[in-house]
Amino acid sequence: MKRTAILCDLLGTRYPLMQGGMAHISDARLAAAVSNGGGLGIISAASGNLEQIAAQIDEARALTDKPFGVNIMLRGENIDAIAKLIAEKKVAVVTTGAGSPAAYIPMWREAGVKVIPVISTAAMAQLMEKSGADAVVAEGTESGGHVGEMTTMALVPQVCDAVKIPVIAAGGIADGRGLAAAVMLGACGVQIGTRFLAATECSISAEYKERVLKAKDSSTVVTGRRLGHPVRSLKSAFSRAYAKAEYTDIPDDELEAMAVGTLRAAVVDGDPKRGCFLAGQISGMVNKEQPAAEMIAEIMQQAEALLK
Secondary structure (H helix, E strand, C coil): HHHHHHHHHHCCCCCCEEECCCCCCEEEEEHHHHCCCCCCEEEHHHCHHHHHHHHHHHHHHHHHHCCCEEEEECCCHHHHHHHHHHHHHCCEEEEECCCCCCHHHHHHHCCCCCEEEEEEHHHHHHHHHHCCCEEEEECCCCCCCEECCCCHHHHHHHHHHCCCCEEECCCCCCCHHHHHHHHHHHCCEEEHHHHHECCCCCCCCHHHHHHHCCCCCEEEECHHHCCCEEEEEEHHHHHHHHHHHHHCCHHHHHHHHCCHHHHHHHHHHCCCCCCCCCHHHHHHHHHCCCHHHHHHHHHHHHHHHHCC
C-alpha cells in the first residue's frame, strides 16, 4: 500500500514494522535480527552506560548492514551525552519516550537521524510534529512497560487525524491482523515489542521467556498509577505485592523503592519472586519461540493477504 511504503521509505526498511525499544532487553543481537528480517531493529539506551551503548551500536553494525535505531528514555541519566552519542554515531533512527525530545531534534536532524517519539495522546503528537519529528509512534495502553490511558483502537485514528507526519501504531499488536487493523485505522506501520520477547535472538532469562509463552489473555496487570507512571507487566509475586502496597499508607518513596532493580531481576536473573516481567496484553497470542525474521515473515504474509 502507498501508506506503508511511506514508512518503509522513511526507515529504509523492506517492511513497515519496528521493534520496540525495551529496556534491558533490546540489545544489538535482537535489533540486528529484526533489521535483517526486514524490519527496523531498536537498541535500548536504558540498558547501560555511554561506553556500553556505543559498543551495542558498533556490534549491531557488525551484525547487519541494514538500518537500525536507538531508543532513549528522556528521564534517565546522562541524557545529554547519550543524545550526542546518537548524533555522532549517525544511527538511522532514534525513538524517544518519557518526555519531549524537542531540545535534541535539531542536532539529530543535522546528523541525518530520523526522530520518532513515542506518544500516548493526540496533543503530544501535535507538539512533536511542531518540534520537527519525522513521525510518531502512537502507543496504546495495551502495550507492556510504561503505558498511557487510551487504547490503541481509540488513540491511533485520533492521532492520524491530528497530524500530517506518519503515524506508527503500537500496543496490542502481535500478528498480521494487528498490522492490517492499524493500516485501516490510518497508521502506516506498526511497532511491536512483546512478541519479540519470544524471538530466538532475545536474550531474556529462560524464566521470563517461559512466562510470556505460557501467558493467557488476562495474564497482565497495571501497577504504578498511584505514583503517576503506570506500568503493565505479567502477574507475578512482585506485581501482586506492589499492587497491594499501592492501597496502603506506605510512603511514596518506599513504594518507589520497591520497584528498583525488579526489571533486571526478571531479565537477567529470572527471579520469580522479585522480578517484574514487563509484557503487553497480547502475551496470550505469543505461544512459540522462533527467529525474529520468521516472526516478521509470518506477520507480513498474513497482513498482505488481509489487506488485499
